[in-house]
Amino acid sequence: MKDKSQIRVVVGMSGGVDSSVSAYLLKQQGYDVVGVFMKNWDDKNDSGVCTVTEDYQDVAKVASQIGIPYYSVNFEKEYWDRVFTYFLDEYKDGRTPNPDIMCNKEVKFKAFLDYAMSIDADYIAMGHYAQLRRDEDGRVHLLRGADDNKDQTYFLSQLSQEQLQKVMFPIGHLQKSEVRRIAEEAGLATAKKKDSTGICFIGERNFSKFLGEFLPAQPGEMVTLDGEVKGNHFGLMNYTIGQRKGLGIGGDGKSNEPWFVIGKDLKTNTLLVGQGYHNEHLYANSLDASKLSFVDDISDRGDEFHCTAKFRYRQKDTGVTVKFNEDRTKVEVIFDEPVRAITPGQEVVFYDGEECLGSGTIDHAYKESKLLQYV
Amino acid sequence: MKYIYLDNAGTTPMATKVIEKMTETMTNTFGNASAVNYYGRQARAILDNSRHVIAESINAKNDNEIVFTSGGTESDNTAIIQTAMARKNEGRHLITTAIEHEAVLKPMAYLEQEGFEVTYLPVDEYGQINLDDLKQAIRSDTILVSIMMGNNEVGSHLPIKEIGEIVAPTNAWFHTDSVQTYGALDIDVQDLKVDLLSVSAHKLNGPKMLGFLYRRDGINFPSLIKGGDQELKRRAGTENVPAITGFAEAVSLLPAEVKEEHRQKYLSFKHQLVDGLKENGIDFEINGHLEENQLPQIISIWFKGFASDSLLTNLDLSGISAAAGSACTAGSLEPSHVLAAMYGEDSPRVAESLRFSFGINNTSEDIDYLIKTLVKIVKK
Numbered sequence: 096m097k098d099k100s101q102i103r104v105v106v107g108m109s110g111g112v113d114s115s116v117s118a119y120l121l122k123q124q125g126y127d128v129v130g131v132f133m134k135n136w137d138d139k140n141d142s143g144v145c146t147v148t149e150d151y152q153d154v155a156k157v158a159s160q161i162g163i164p165y166y167s168v169n170f171e172k173e174y175w176d177r178v179f180t181y182f183l184d185e186y187k188d189g190r191t192p193n194p195d196i197m198c199n200k201e202v203k204f205k206a207f208l209d210y211a212m213s214i215d216a217d218y219i220a221m222g223h224y225a226q227l228r229r230d231e232d233g234r235v236h237l238l239r240g241a242d243d244n245k246d247q248t249y250f251l252s253q254l255s256q257e258q259l260q261k262v263m264f265p266i267g268h269l270q271k272s273e274v275r276r277i278a279e280e281a282g283l284a285t286a287k288k289k290d291s292t293g294i295c296f297i298g299e300r301n302f303s304k305f306l307g308e309f310l311p312a313q314p315g316e317m318v319t320l321d322g323e324v325k326g327n328h329f330g331l332m333n334y335t336i337g338q339r340k341g342l343g344i345g346g347d348g349k350s351n352e353p354w355f356v357i358g359k360d361l362k363t364n365t366l367l368v369g370q371g372y373h374n375e376h377l378y379a380n381s382l383d384a385s386k387l388s389f390v391d392d393i394s395d396r397g398d399e400f401h402c403t404a405k406f407r408y409r410q411k412d413t414g415v416t417v418k419f420n421e422d423r424t425k426v427e428v429i430f431d432e433p434v435r436a437i438t439p440g441q442e443v444v445f446y447d448g449e450e451c452l453g454s455g456t457i458d459h460a461y462k463e464s465k466l467l468q469y470v
Numbered sequence: 471m472k473y474i475y476l477d478n479a480g481t482t483p484m485a486t487k488v489i490e491k492m493t494e495t496m497t498n499t500f501g502n503a504s505a506v507n508y509y510g511r512q513a514r515a516i517l518d519n520s521r522h523v524i525a526e527s528i529n530a531k532n533d534n535e536i537v538f539t540s541g542g543t544e545s546d547n548t549a550i551i552q553t554a555m556a557r558k559n560e561g562r563h564l565i566t567t568a569i570e571h572e573a574v575l576k577p578m579a580y581l582e583q584e585g586f587e588v589t590y591l592p593v594d595e596y597g598q599i600n601l602d603d604l605k606q607a608i609r610s611d612t613i614l615v616s617i618m619m620g621n622n623e624v625g626s627h628l629p630i631k632e633i634g635e636i637v638a639p640t641n642a643w644f645h646t647d648s649v650q651t652y653g654a655l656d657i658d659v660q661d662l663k664v665d666l667l668s669v670s671a672h673k674l675n676g677p678k679m680l681g682f683l684y685r686r687d688g689i690n691f692p693s694l695i696k697g698g699d700q701e702l703k704r705r706a707g708t709e710n711v712p713a714i715t716g717f718a719e720a721v722s723l724l725p726a727e728v729k730e731e732h733r734q735k736y737l738s739f740k741h742q743l744v745d746g747l748k749e750n751g752i753d754f755e756i757n758g759h760l761e762e763n764q765l766p767q768i769i770s771i772w773f774k775g776f777a778s779d780s781l782l783t784n785l786d787l788s789g790i791s792a793a794a795g796s797a798c799t800a801g802s803l804e805p806s807h808v809l810a811a812m813y814g815e816d817s818p819r820v821a822e823s824l825r826f827s828f829g830i831n832n833t834s835e836d837i838d839y840l841i842k843t844l845v846k847i848v849k850k
Contacts (some may be wrong), residue, residue: 129787134802148799155801166783167801213780214787215850 099125104263105211106130106220107203108158108165110150113222115157115285116274117265121220122161129214130158130165133207135174135198156284170206177201183309186332189361189470190440193250196454200253200388208261218263223247225451226267227259235259237390237451242270249408252444252454253388303333315364317342320357320376328366331359336469337377337436342368358468367468378433379460379467382406384443385425389453403446404428406437406457412446426455433462439470473789474836478673478829479622479650479768480793484716485675485723485830492677492716503709504700513711520711520718527721528667528684529658537683537704538714542649542670543573545683546616548694548705549645549666550577553614554586556691560641561611567591567599567628568811569621572796573668574647575807578616591617595812596758597626604636612642620651623795623808623825624758625768627651634663643689649673649681654733654767656726665689675830676720677713736766736828739837743769743826746841752848757809757823767828770809772819776848779803781824784847790840793825 106118108130122128132154134147151167158165178197185192203221211219224240224247237259240246254262266274278286303312312330319325325344328334333341334356344354350370357376358367369376393400398419403412414431428443437460444454460467475483495516501509503517518533525533539545554564566578568590578588589607591599599617608615615637620627630646637644645666648657653674659667667684671677685704697706724732740760747754757770773781778794779802785792795806809820826840 132801134798134800151800164787165801166779166786167797168779168783169802210780213777214783 100127102217103127103129103215104218104220105214105216107207107222108132108154109222109291110153110157110285110288111222111291112278112283112285112288113224113266113274115153115222115283116269116278116281117220117222118157118163119161119277119281119283120265121263122163128161128163129216130154130161130163131207131211132165132167133203134167134169135171135178135202137171153285153288160281160283168207168210170202173206174198174202177206185440186306186310188440189331189359191335191438192440193442195250196253196442199250204251204254204258204262208258212261216261218261220263220265222266223251223264224267224271225251225264227262227264233260234391235262238267238449239446239451240264240267244409245271248446248451249405249442249444249454252390252442252451253386254390255388256391259390303329306332313364315366317344317366317368319368325354325368331361331364331366334359334366336438339372344368359470360468361470373435376462376467377435379430379437379462380433381427381429381461381464382437382443382457383425383427383459383461384455384457387424387426387453387455390451393452398423402452404430405444405446406434407441415445417445425458437467437469471789472839473791474832474839475791476826476828476832476836476840477791477793478832479625479825479827481672481678482675482829483831484672484677485720487723488676488716488719491719492712495712495715499711501711503711504698513709516715517709517711520714523718523721524682527657527724528652529660530684531660531687534702535659535685535687537685537701538709539681539683539705540679541672541681542571542647542668544694545668545670545681546571546573546645546647547577548683549668550574550614550616551581552691552694553643553645553666554581554584557613557643558586561609561613562586563589563609563612564614564616565589565591565604565607565612565642566616567593567618569593569597569623569626569808570616570618571622571647571649573649574616574618593626593811596763597621597624597808597812598628598763601629601632601636604633608637608640608642610641612640614645615642616645616647618647618650619657620648620654620765620768621808622650622768623806624770624812625650625765625827626758627655627763627765629763630662630664638663650765650768653720653724654729654765656729659684659686671713671717671720674720674724676717680710680713680717682717732830733766737761739828739832739834740766740769742834742837743771743841746837747771747844750841750845750849752845755819757812757819768825769827770823770825772823773844773848774818774822776822778821778823781847785824785843788843788847790843793827794823 104121104126108114118130132151154165178194181197182192182194208219224242224245226238228236239248314327314329317325317328338356342354352371354368357369357374401416404415413434416429418427439457441457442454443457445452460469499512501513503513521533521536525536582588591603593599617633619630643665646664647668649670652669665686670681693704693706695706753774755772782794795803798804805820813819
């Protein structure tokens with residue numbers, strides 16, 4: 096094995112505490128560490144200042160503290176072409192996209208990986224809460240992060256073997272609290288920085304307003320399954336299955352229970368609403384998914400196998416049976432028990448114990464084999 | 471690791487004699503040059519001597535035409551904004567070029583917001599303006615023509631004397647940003663017929679945050695910075711006398727024959743670099759001319775098919791400091807407005823070029839190492 100000082104690891108540094116500690120730990124371990132900040136979104140304010148300036152300054156501070164060179168790379172075009180257009184297209188189709196998964200697949204672990212290889216990287220490293228196990232033959236397995244509450248394999252589930260073989264997750268074995276503690280003990284400038292929330296390019300902004308800048312809102316009616324009009328919605332894209340907030344319907348109707356989004360009809364531009372958190376139309380028994388990606392070849396599991404799955408980030412696993420179609424481009428996923436608010440456009444991510452096997456994009460949800468009108 | 475500095479158009483290391491001179495002044499003379507006391511008089515004497523050295527270096531008619539500022543940016547801002555403010559009743563039209571430094575372009579944009587009109591002269595693929603364009607652009611209400619002497623990104627050397635001849639008979643004042651040329655060329659403000667000229671000290675091995683604005687006698691406007699009456703009311707704020715002595719020292723180190731020697735040396739570096747890249751089969755082109763109407767210390771090269779940021783990072787990780795365009799506040803490279811003006815926004819040159827700029831400490835071995843490293847990166 097090469098001396099660690101001969102192994103160049105290019106760390107994606109966001110200016111947050113997780114990537115800061117990742118870079119710090121690698122440097123402590125003796126690697127040749129280079130920090131790189133990714134600028135993925137052109138977000139100049141009126142005076143022409145990049146609003147990501149503070150994050151970059153934090154990268155600069157931390158990198159100087161650690162003693163590594165740092166650079167910034169611009170992936171605005173890549174992000175726009177490969178992530179944002181997908182994001183808008185999905186909304187246009189009435190679905191709820193997951194841009195962070197696409198960002199990992201196309202930018203952080205592709206464009207960035209290519210860039211890192213162009214500066215002689217042996218590996219890239221990211222501050223994700225996920226772990227890798229490497230077989231002797233070089234194959235890697237993607238494992239959940241040790242911190243149950245922070246595990247980010249959901250967002251990494253579309254990565255390929257080729258991508259992951261070049262990756263390190265230096266904090267995946269740690270609890271978030273330990274990461275903070277390491278940052279504080281090392282005196283890193285980002286030790287107490289607040290975690291970022293939400294989709295990176297939208298940040299703290301009003302989501303509907305942001306989306307409205309790109310997709311014209313098409314208001315329509317909110318209707319019950321019985322055809323009763325309950326009010327107006329301000330564009331289907333602003334609602335997701337199972338959502339309660341923002342409907343503005345009082346608790347009348349059959350019961351006094353609150354109202355939820357229970358479906359969408361894109362053709363008539365209608366939002367379907369129903370009462371009760373546990374409304375029966377919010378529960379599905381199965382789904383089908385496409386755009387499959389598995390970390391490793393899983394043909395040895397046959398055309399049908401049992402495992403667990405998550406249908407959104409931070410959800411508890413559910414036992415599922417996965418059935419491939421003939422050419423293995425799609426799967427039918429049958430749940431051991433009904434699951435609430437399966438959302439087309441989100442990922443169904445498969446796990447075998449601690450191992451993340453891969454994922455697919457949810458196309459349709461079914462209740463007792465009957466299609467639920469979610470799009 | 472071996473480190474090589476090839477970003478001298480960005481800034482330069484201070485010359486040893488400059489450091490010695492500044493240290494001596496800091497040690498012995500701390501007075502406020504405006505103070506009416508013993509210490510103030512000492513500082514005043516040194517300040518006057520320094521001003522004289524600098525005035526002579528550009529053949530100014532008198533020393534008071536030199537106004538010390540915080541640097542090239544302040545000099546440019548002062549020349550442009552204060553001319554506009556002083557002459558707004560005579561006219562509201564200014565002329566500049568598309569390839570100026572931000573220190574000129576931003577004040578111009580500011581004036582546009584304030585209701586002034588600005589004509590941006592285009593450039594050809596060699597970074598040169600067409601003098602007929604200039605002649606046609608000048609109007610009776612044109613109050614200022616601001617055209618850089620040498621471009622910081624590609625090194626084009628603009629015909630300031632010819633421009634001066636064109637502007638002199640008109641109503642407009644003529645300002646030139648000489649930040650990249652003052653340390654490299656012999657400048658005679660009378661011969662060039664310039665009214666205003668901006669210079670920065672740190673580009674010629676002097677201290678940072680210091681420069682001057684040459685203001686021809688008769689060109690009058692108040693200080694951009696409001697405050698005390700320093701610099702004959704032309705620039706408020708206590709003069710940094712130690713830095714100014716260092717600046718004068720840096721100027722003294724550059725008599726005409728030394729500048730000529732530097733130019734020859736840098737020109738030979740240029741040829742060495744270009745020949746070396748050719749011999750190794752690197753696919754590249756010079757942005758602009760190699761020699762003709764070019765500053766010898768700056769060379770901009772298009773490495774076909776190689777993104778500037780990746781090249782720059784590769785070089786940096788090999789110990790070579792170069793440059794490419796300007797960086798945004800988040801550190802990533804912005805497309806070069808200079809290359810876009812020369813070749814069009816869609817030209818690959820805008821995103822695939824690097825600038826190398828030579829300085830007093832560079833040797834031909836440095837250039838060999840640069841060639842070797844570039845070849846390694848590009849052929850990987």
